[in-house]
Amino acid sequence: MNKFVPVILIFLLAIFVSIMVGPAQLTSEIIQLRLSRVILGIFAGGILAFCGGVLQGLFGNPLVEPYTLGSASGAALGGSIGILLFGTISPLFAFFGSLGIGFFVFTVARIEGGLLRDRLILAGVVMSFLCSSLVMIIMVMGGRELYEILYLLMGYLGIIINAENRLFIILMIVLSVVLMLFLYRYHRELDIISQGLETAAGLGIDIQKFSVIIFLITSLLIGLTVSLVGAIGFVGLVIPHISKLLFGPKHLYNLPASFILGATFLLLADTVSRIITVYELPVGVVTSLIGVPFFIYLYRK
Amino acid sequence: MFKKLRWLRKIHISCAIFVIYTIFSNCYCDKPSVKPGFKIVSISPAMTEILFALGAGNDIVGVTTFCNYPEEAKGIYKIGDFSNPSIERIVGLKPDLVIVNLPEQMRIKKQLKKLGITIFVSSPKSLNDIYKEIADIGRIVKKERVADSLIHYMKMNIGPSEHKRKKSVYIELSPRPLVTMGAHSFLNEMLEMAGGKNIFSDLNKDYPVVSQEEVIKRNPEIIILLHPGNITDRLAWKKISAIKKDKVYTNLNQDHILRPGPRLVEGFKELQRIIRE
Numbered sequence: 001m002n003k004f005v006p007v008i009l010i011f012l013l014a015i016f017v018s019i020m021v022g023p024a025q026l027t028s029e030i031i032q033l034r035l036s037r038v039i040l041g042i043f044a045g046g047i048l049a050f051c052g053g054v055l056q057g058l059f060g061n062p063l064v065e066p067y068t069l070g071s072a073s074g075a076a077l078g079g080s081i082g083i084l085l086f087g088t089i090s091p092l093f094a095f096f097g098s099l100g101i102g103f104f105v106f107t108v109a110r111i112e113g114g115l116l117r118d119r120l121i122l123a124g125v126v127m128s129f130l131c132s133s134l135v136m137i138i139m140v141m142g143g144r145e146l147y148e149i150l151y152l153l154m155g156y157l158g159i160i161i162n163a164e165n166r167l168f169i170i171l172m173i174v175l176s177v178v179l180m181l182f183l184y185r186y187h188r189e190l191d192i193i194s195q196g197l198e199t200a201a202g203l204g205i206d207i208q209k210f211s212v213i214i215f216l217i218t219s220l221l222i223g224l225t226v227s228l229v230g231a232i233g234f235v236g237l238v239i240p241h242i243s244k245l246l247f248g249p250k251h252l253y254n255l256p257a258s259f260i261l262g263a264t265f266l267l268l269a270d271t272v273s274r275i276i277t278v279y280e281l282p283v284g285v286v287t288s289l290i291g292v293p294f295f296i297y298l299y300r301k
Numbered sequence: 302m303f304k305k306l307r308w309l310r311k312i313h314i315s316c317a318i319f320v321i322y323t324i325f326s327n328c329y330c331d332k333p334s335v336k337p338g339f340k341i342v343s344i345s346p347a348m349t350e351i352l353f354a355l356g357a358g359n360d361i362v363g364v365t366t367f368c369n370y371p372e373e374a375k376g377i378y379k380i381g382d383f384s385n386p387s388i389e390r391i392v393g394l395k396p397d398l399v400i401v402n403l404p405e406q407m408r409i410k411k412q413l414k415k416l417g418i419t420i421f422v423s424s425p426k427s428l429n430d431i432y433k434e435i436a437d438i439g440r441i442v443k444k445e446r447v448a449d450s451l452i453h454y455m456k457m458n459i460g461p462s463e464h465k466r467k468k469s470v471y472i473e474l475s476p477r478p479l480v481t482m483g484a485h486s487f488l489n490e491m492l493e494m495a496g497g498k499n500i501f502s503d504l505n506k507d508y509p510v511v512s513q514e515e516v517i518k519r520n521p522e523i524i525i526l527l528h529p530g531n532i533t534d535r536l537a538w539k540k541i542s543a544i545k546k547d548k549v550y551t552n553l554n555q556d557h558i559l560r561p562g563p564r565l566v567e568g569f570k571e572l573q574r575i576i577r578e
Contacts, residue, residue: 024518029537033513036536140385147510151478158512160476163534278504280478280512 003246004257011260014267015042021271023278039173040157041270042263044229045239047176049262051218052236053243053255054183057190058214059121060197065236069124071219072236073131074101075226080138080149094152098223101127106215120215154282155232157270165228172224179217180259186214187251194249234287235262238295245298265291339442342396344386344406345423349374350562351435354451357442363394370556370564388412398441425561426485428459434561451563458566464496468576471500471521471543476530478510487561495572497523517541523575524549527559550575 018041019034020026052065066072078097085093105127109119139149161169189210193200200207225232243258266283269290273281342363343349349368352358358373363380380390383402386409391399396418401410403424413420421438425431432452439448470492474480482488483504492499500519501511517537524543526532529551533544543549553575557568 022514023512024514029517029540030514033517033537147475147480148477151510156478158478160479160513160532161536162531166536274512274514278509278511278515279506280510282478 007246007257007260007264011264014264014271018267018271022274036161037157037270038267040159040169040229041267043173043176044155044157044225044232045235045262045264045266046259047180047221047225047262048232048236049239049243049258049265050180050183050255051221052262053240053251053258054190054214055218056240057194057251058211060194061121062241063237064121066218066222067128067231067233067236068121069102069215069219070105070127070131071098071102071124071222072226072231073128073135074098074219075223076153076231077101077131077135078223079152079227079230080135083145083148083152084138084141092227094227095223098219098226101131102216102219102223106212120211151282152226152230153284155230155284155287156280156282157229157266158274158280159229169228172228176221176224179221183214183217184255186210187255190251191249194251230282230284232266232284232287234284234291235266238291239265242295242298339398340394340396341398341400341442342380342391342394343368343400344380344383344391344409345400345402346370346383346556347560347562348400348402348421348423348434348438350560350564351438351451352442354563355435355439355442355444355447357444360442362396363391392416392418400438423561425487428455428487428490428565431487431561431565432456455563455566459491459494459569461494462496462573464576467493467496467498468522469500469519470497470523470525470576471516471519472525472527473532474508474527476528476532479513479516480508481511483507483509487565488558491558491565491569491572495569496576497572513537522546522548525553525575526551527553527555548578 015038018038019031022030022034024030048066055064055066055069056062058064075094075098078100079094081097082093105120105123108123108127135149135153139146159165189200189205192203192205193207193210197207239262240254240258243254243261246261247253247257266287269286270283272290273283273286276286339360340362341352341357341360343352343361344365346365346367346369349361349364350370352361353371353374358371361374361377364374364377365381365383365386366379367383368374368377378390378394380394381387384405386406388409391409391413398419398421399413400421400423401413403410403422410420410422421441423434425434432455435448435452435455436445439445439451472482472488472492474482481501482499483506484499484502485505485507489499489502493502500516500521501509504511513535517540520542522542524532524541526549532538532549538544553571554568557564557571
């Protein structure tokens with residue numbers, strides 16, 4: 001696929017730009033700081049877009065993304081509870097929030113029986129609403145924690161890296177690479193399922209079991225991401241669409257493309273958020289601001 | 302049929318218990334004591350302190366859960382917390398005056414205004430604002446002379462001191478995101494008087510969110526943390542002058558420097574001590 005060449009070039013350019021551009025002069029400390037930010041950005045953007053692509057393929061629904069399945073909202077809720085209880089964010093809370101809500105959505109859908117796929121989406125959307133109202137209760141209760149919860153909800157790459165979370169970040173990156181490779185192995189099954197459920201069942205794919213595995217693993221990945229950088233919106237929904245526009249419906253190509261495009265997009269958005277004001281903007285604000293016009297332009301074409 | 306009736310009776314009993322509980326809780330636990338004379342509700346912890354310092358503490362009939370000083374303030378009827386005061390509780394007290402803080406309590410101020418309740422707005426951006434508010438509230442509670450002496454006492458103790466060179470200071474209110482203090486605050490002013498220079502005094506905002514890069518670039522000589530936390534192990538922060546020279550202070554009493562009341566005097570002394578060290 002020679003289409004990958006320009007995409008990778010743009011990706012490298014985005015990395016270069018985000019290291020070079022910023023308010024402070026380049027010293028070894030600043031490079032260190034920006035490099036850590038770039039790594040976080042690549043993984044957060046990549047994971048969100050990758051998971052979005054996998055989920056959209058699995059559910060055959062263009063609206064599915066980490067948000068509509070409840071895992072991102074669950075992670076935000078968990079993180080907010082952690083902030084309320086301990087004053088500062090603890091990644092474990094967000095992680096278990098995502099997993100907990102994911103599991104809850106899953107059991108709700110399973111008890112009902114019938115078609116797991118449709119129920120999952122409905123339950124996910126419903127749980128997202130529940131989570132967001134619970135987060136709002138916490139926001140009303142909290143005093144100065146408000147800022148922190150706000151940045152958790154909108155996503156923020158400029159987090160401080162210290163001895164406490166350094167290990168967690170490395171662990172997250174290693175684990176997410178493993179999990180993404182595991183998901184990527186199923187690209188052919190995803191192709192078949194997005195053709196239609198009957199075909200897939202006819203070809204001997206156990207759709208129920210397959211949905212369970214994919215759903216749990218993406219919940220895990222989203223939980224890891226949100227616990228570190230917050231619930232960055234838009235990337236998981238739109239990047240897979242763009243990737244499909246460029247690379248076609250084959251998951252073999254469009255999943256890795258989603259990862260690279262998601263990472264590129266988040267890096268650029270973060271660079272904009274860093275230089276646009278002296279203040280730090282949450283990157284989630286910028287992703288929608290520059291993403292929506294771009295997306296409309298691409299779709300009209 | 303019979304079974305159904307028994308079920309109904311259960312509901313009746315629980316309803317009765319609920320009703321009795323509500324009546325009791327309204328009559329005894331929650332009802333504020335009715336006081337004759339001038340009644341003040343203070344939704345501002347600083348103003349609560351000021352009123353007590355003026356000797357008008359007895360006029361206060363309602364405070365927030367944040368009003369923790371002096372000891373007597375803790376026993377006063379609570380109308381909610383600083384950001385979420387309950388309008389019903391305030392109105393229930395039939396106050397003659399409600400002290401609100403802006404900009405945080407804009408919503409409650411509008412509601413109170415609609416109800417025709419007299420409001421005193423507290424929104425100090427500088428030390429002079431604080432003195433002016435003390436004088437104003439002193440006039441209202443008819444303690445002008447005490448107010449004058451309190452202002453005099455504060456002015457005597459919080460004043461510019463001799464320094465060869467101002468030291469740059471970074472104040473961190475929250476670690477994620479990094480929230481610091483901008484130009485428009487009395488704390489900024491106090492810092493300057495104590496011989497410090499806020500590294501973010503160029504930002505025209507009360508509490509701006511800043512980036513790590515910006516802090517590293519501005520390289521403060523002193524760091525004051527107003528949250529429990531450790532910053533020495535942060536990636537890329539090690540070369541900051543304050544961290545290299547071990548000038549990071551964490552054990553300041555926040556209420557002494559963030560609350561625009563009489564105890565700013567103590568806060569100012571703490572700041573002076575830190576900067577002189």
